Amino acid sequence: MNRFVRSHWLLYSTHAFLALIVLLPLSFALVSSFRPLDEIFKYMSPITWKTFLPTRVTWDAYVSLFTERGFGRIFFNTFFVSFVNVIAGLAVGSMAAFAFVFFEFRGKTALFVLVLLTFMIPFEVIAIPLYSLVNSLGWIDTYAGIIVPGIANGLVVFLFRQFFLELPKSLVESARMDGASWVRVFANIVMPLCKPVTVSASLLIFIQQWESFMWPLIATRSKEYKVIQVALSDFVTEYATYWNEMFAAAILSVIIPVLVLLPLQRYYVQGIANTGAKE
Amino acid sequence: MRTEKNIGVIVLFLLPALAGLFLFKLYPILSGFAQSLYTVRFLSGEKVFAGLQNYVSLFTDPVFWGSLNVTLWFNVIITPLQIVLAFALALLLNAKIKRIAWFRSIHFVPVAVSVPTACMLWNIMLSPEQGLVNSILIGLGLSPQPFLSGSTQALGSIIAIASWKGVGYWALFLLAGLQEVPVSLYEASSLDGAGRWKQFVHVTYPMMKRTLTFVVVSVTIANLLLFAPMYILTKGGPEHSTNVLMLESYNNAFQYSDIGRSSAIVMIILLITLVIVALQFRWLKTSH
Numbered sequence: 001m002n003r004f005v006r007s008h009w010l011l012y013s014t015h016a017f018l019a020l021i022v023l024l025p026l027s028f029a030l031v032s033s034f035r036p037l038d039e040i041f042k043y044m045s046p047i048t049w050k051t052f053l054p055t056r057v058t059w060d061a062y063v064s065l066f067t068e069r070g071f072g073r074i075f076f077n078t079f080f081v082s083f084v085n086v087i088a089g090l091a092v093g094s095m096a097a098f099a100f101v102f103f104e105f106r107g108k109t110a111l112f113v114l115v116l117l118t119f120m121i122p123f124e125v126i127a128i129p130l131y132s133l134v135n136s137l138g139w140i141d142t143y144a145g146i147i148v149p150g151i152a153n154g155l156v157v158f159l160f161r162q163f164f165l166e167l168p169k170s171l172v173e174s175a176r177m178d179g180a181s182w183v184r185v186f187a188n189i190v191m192p193l194c195k196p197v198t199v200s201a202s203l204l205i206f207i208q209q210w211e212s213f214m215w216p217l218i219a220t221r222s223k224e225y226k227v228i229q230v231a232l233s234d235f236v237t238e239y240a241t242y243w244n245e246m247f248a249a250a251i252l253s254v255i256i257p258v259l260v261l262l263p264l265q266r267y268y269v270q271g272i273a274n275t276g277a278k279e
Numbered sequence: 280m281r282t283e284k285n286i287g288v289i290v291l292f293l294l295p296a297l298a299g300l301f302l303f304k305l306y307p308i309l310s311g312f313a314q315s316l317y318t319v320r321f322l323s324g325e326k327v328f329a330g331l332q333n334y335v336s337l338f339t340d341p342v343f344w345g346s347l348n349v350t351l352w353f354n355v356i357i358t359p360l361q362i363v364l365a366f367a368l369a370l371l372l373n374a375k376i377k378r379i380a381w382f383r384s385i386h387f388v389p390v391a392v393s394v395p396t397a398c399m400l401w402n403i404m405l406s407p408e409q410g411l412v413n414s415i416l417i418g419l420g421l422s423p424q425p426f427l428s429g430s431t432q433a434l435g436s437i438i439a440i441a442s443w444k445g446v447g448y449w450a451l452f453l454l455a456g457l458q459e460v461p462v463s464l465y466e467a468s469s470l471d472g473a474g475r476w477k478q479f480v481h482v483t484y485p486m487m488k489r490t491l492t493f494v495v496v497s498v499t500i501a502n503l504l505l506f507a508p509m510y511i512l513t514k515g516g517p518e519h520s521t522n523v524l525m526l527e528s529y530n531n532a533f534q535y536s537d538i539g540r541s542s543a544i545v546m547i548i549l550l551i552t553l554v555i556v557a558l559q560f561r562w563l564k565t566s567h
Contacts, residue, residue: 096296152299
C-alpha cells in the first residue's frame, strides 16, 4: 500500500512538472498581454509574485492590434483562407476517394499509389518550385495563390477512402438499382454517413491552414493578403518593442485552434492515427 | 455495372483531386529538379542549361558543407530525442490515475500553438536581459545564459523549442497506440513472470511497431524540413550555427535570386529524406 501511494505521488508530481513546462510560456503570455507596455519587464527580476500577476490590467494591447496593426484584416484573411480550403478540400478529397472505392477502372492502383506519395511531400520541400509555377499563373499576392495549391490533399483522400471501404457495398448497389445517379448516391447517401471522418478531415485541413507559414510567406507580398502566422513573424521584426502587443497577438493565434481542438481532440487524433496504423 | 462505361462519372469525381495533386505537388518536384540543372546568366538574366554545375558548385562551397553539417547534427539530436521523450510521455499519460484526462489535454495544447507562435513566445522567454528563464536562473543563484544569441547554444535552444511544441503531439499518437495493446497480453506475460522491462520489449514494443513507424517517419520529415524557427529567431546565425539547408535554400531563392542553386539544395534535402526514411522502414521492419 505504501509503495502504491508513493508511486502515485511521484506520477502526479512528474505530471505537474511537465504541465508547468507546457503551460508556462502560454500563461505568461496571457498575463503579459493584459499589462500596460511600460510594466511588461518592470517586475522581471528579481522574481516576485508581481512577475506572474499584473498589477494593472488593460485591454490596450488587443485594441491596438486591431486599430493600429490591421489584425482585423489578417484575421479575416486567415479565416477566409482556412474556410475555403476546408470546404473545397473536403469536396475534392471525398469525391476522389469515392471514385477509388466504388469504381473499377484501369490504372486505379497506380493512381492511388501516386496519391499516397503526394501526402508524404510536405509543402516546404516544394515551396520554391511551386513559387515559380504560381508566379507564372499570375497568382502571387492573390487569395488563389494561397488557397488553390493546398486544396487537393492526399491525406484527405486517404482518410475518406478508409472510411468508404467500411461501408456496405449493398447500400450503394441498391440505390443504383433504384435509379439514383452516381452524384445522388455520393451526395445524398454516402456523404451523410460520413460525419466522423468529415470532422477529422476538416480539423486536419483547418489546423494545417491556420498554422501554415512558409507557403503564405512566399506567396504573398502585400499587407492585404497577410495571414496570421506571417503577420506574427513580421511583428517580431517590425515592432519588436511592442511586447504587450506581441503577447496579445500570440494569444490570439493560439486561442482559436485551442477552442476548436479541445472539444474535438478525439476526432483529430483518431483521424491521423488511422492514417498511420492502416496501410 | 461498375465498369469503364462510367468513364465520364469517373473523370468527374477524380479529376479535381488528381489535377490538383499533379499540378501542385508532383509537378513542382519535377520542375524543381529541372530548375536545379539551369543557371541564370549574371548580366543578361537568361536561363542557360548548366547540367550538374549547381551541384558541383555546392559541393565545393564551405557554406553549403557547414549548412549540411548543421542540418545533420540538428537531426541526429532532435529526432531520437523527440521520439524517446514522446514515448516516455505517452507511457506517463497512459497511467491509470485520476484526472489523467486533464494532463492529456494539457499536452494537447501545444498542437494548437503553431511553430511561429512557439518561436515568438520562447524568443521572449529566452531573451538574455529580460527573459523569464534567465530571471528564474538568477533567482536560483545560477548565471544567465545567452540562449539564442550564443553560437554554442542557439541550435540547442531551437531543439528545445521545437521539442516543446512537438513532443506532446507525437506522444498522443503513441498513446493511441498504447491503448490498443490488449490488456490480456500484459496479464499473460506477468503470469509468465515478466518484469516491466521484459513486458516493454516483448509486448509493448512489437504491438506498437506500426504506430512507432508512423511517428518515427513523421518526426524525421518534420525536422529535416524545419525552417520557421531559424528564419524567425536566428536567420541562420550566430556564426552560421543554425543555418540549416532549408534556410540556405530559401535564402538562395529569395535573397540572392538563385533559383537553380536553391532547387539543387531542395533536391539534396529530398534525397537525404528519402534515404533516411527508407532506412527507417527497413530497420523497423527487420528488428524483432
